[in-house]
Amino acid sequence: MKRSVKAMTTGLSSVQITEKYLSFFRARNHLELMSSPLAVPGNSTSFIIAGMQPLLPYLRGEQLPPAPRLTALQRCLRTDDVDMVGTNDYKFSGFHMLGNWSIGNYGKHEVIEMALDLLLNVFGLDLGRLWVTVFTGDPRLHLGLDEEAVAGWLRVGFPPERIVPLGRDDNFWTTGGPGPSGPCSEIFVDRGPAYGCGSAECRPGCSCGRFFEIWNLVFMEYDLLADGSIVPLPQRNIDxxxxxERIAMVLQGTGSAFAIDLFQAARERLQMLAPGSDRLDKTREEHAYKVIVDHMRAVLMAVLAGVEPGRDGSRSVIRRLVRRAARQGRILGIDEQFLSSLLLPLAQAHGSLLTMEEHERVPTVERIVAREERMFARVLTSGLKFLLQLEPKADGQVAGEELFRLSAEKGFPADLAAEVLMERGLSVDWSGYQRSVEEHRRVSRLSAEKHFRRG
Incomplete structure (x- = not known):
């Protein structure tokens, strides 16, 4: 069994890690901000997806910040990552992001010095296990190697052989479109050869799991324009x-972010509920555990933020999380409703990461989740039975019309059905599904027109 490096285990709880991080930056004249609401009405994203997102007006120079140095713990929920949960030891849909920011104040050298000071002297990490990456440059952006960042790491005594230049995809940060951007320097922990690919050239940037990124230092220096070019920002910032969950995995020596203190009680509860079976592949079993605890923690965070399961917008995201988690329970052999019973263990494990008022509202969240799971239970049972009886074509493809019928007649989500089929090695003829959707719309439109003509 793979184990993390014992020398890196500190035993700090997630709450203690948070307090040490925030107090470190408070002592260095950073103003601590309250976490912004997870749900953002009218925003381009349904939820906060990054720690810096609430600070964009300051980083863009549109508003004056309350202080030039800021720090915070921000709850985030990334819907794009939902399908990735369970594929590795650290991908979450909902998570907490620690951050510190300079709004036109300090620069690369100062943030690098503070970052290494925190990691070595507060968190007690071994310098011999740390690696960093820097931006190697890109001719399309007319930028060369970020020599200032390299000099910053050398200045604090970082070994030059563990400073790795990487390209634009790895070490040039953007918002995903036009807006603030800049080179970045990522800090990695070497988890040891047992997690690696065996290559003597293995280092950060390798696709194996040996090097684990724990912190990204973004040097926000440019404005990325719509045509792909960049111009200097009037104000240089640090983000x-x-x-x-990632740093807790390292400091607690768990080897998986799903085994840290925030999830232990919920996993134990889940293991009590799951009957266990030798027929279930252990990798598949672990995947189910990860998806369930991740999704229910994300649901807890979202419902506490006022977003309940529903049909549209952000509400549909929460409904999808509940349904995916319920389906994973069936894989573990859990036939009864169980999701709401995981919420209290999750909330208790998060301690002061939730407010007292939020702890008091957990029973309300339990009722909402129980109702949603109960509504889906019969649909889930009949839908899984329907999918089991489907006969694919010779090429392993299932007719899209069948998925539409399952969705239209039984209310079973097409994306969840496709996920179930994919696990059996089957695919879906989505063109057939779309034809069925369009035909259904055509018939519905004609029916409506006929009805109104009669009226």
Missing amino acids: TGMGL
Whole structure:
């Protein structure tokens, strides 16, 4: 069994890690901000997806910040990552992001010095296990190697052989479109050869799991324009992000972010509920555990933020999370409703990461989740039975019309059906599905027109 490096285990709880991070930056004249609401009405994204997102007006120079140095713990929920949950040891849909920011104040050298000071002298990490990456440059942006960042790491005594230049995809940060951007420097922990690919050239940037990124230091220096070119920002900023679950995995020596203190009680509860079976592949079993605890923690965070399961917008995201988690329970052999019973263990494990008022509202969240799971239970049972009886074509493809019929007649989501089929090695003829959707719309439109003509 793979184990993390014992020398890196500190035993700090997630709450303690958070307090040490925030107090470190408070002592260095950073104003601590309250976490912004997870749900953002009228925003381009349904939920906060990054720690810096609430600070964009300051980073863009549109508003004056309350202080030039800021720090915070921000709850985030990324809907794009939902399908990735369970595929590795650290991908979450909902997570906590620790951050510190300079709004036109300090620069690369200062943030690098503070970052290494925190990691070595507060968190007690071994310098010999740390690697960093820097931006190697890109001729399309007319930028060369980020020599200032390299000099910053050398200045604090970082070994030059563990400073790795990487390209635009890895070490040039953007918002995903036009807007603030800049080179970044990522900090990695070497988890040891047992997690690696065996290559002597293995280093950050390799696709194996040996090097684990824990902190990203973004040097926000440019404005990325719509045509792909960049111009200097009038104000240079620093934006950093450290995933709480990631650093907890390292400091607690768990080897998986799903085994940290925030999830232990919920996993134990889940293991009590699951009957266990030798027929179930252990990798598949672990995948189910990860999806369930991740999705229910994300649901807890979202419902506490006022977003209940529903049909549209952000509400549909929460409904999908509940349904995916319920389906994973069936894989573990859990036939009764169980999701709401995981919420209290999750909330208790998060301690002061939730407010007292939020802890008091957990029973309300339990009722909402129980109702949603109960509504879906019969649909789930009949839908899984329907999918089991489907006969694919010779090429392993299932007719899209069948998925539409399952969705239209039984209310079973097409994306969840496709996920179930994919696990059996089957695919879906989505063109057939779309034809059925369009035909259904055509018939519905004609029916409506006929009805109104009669009226």
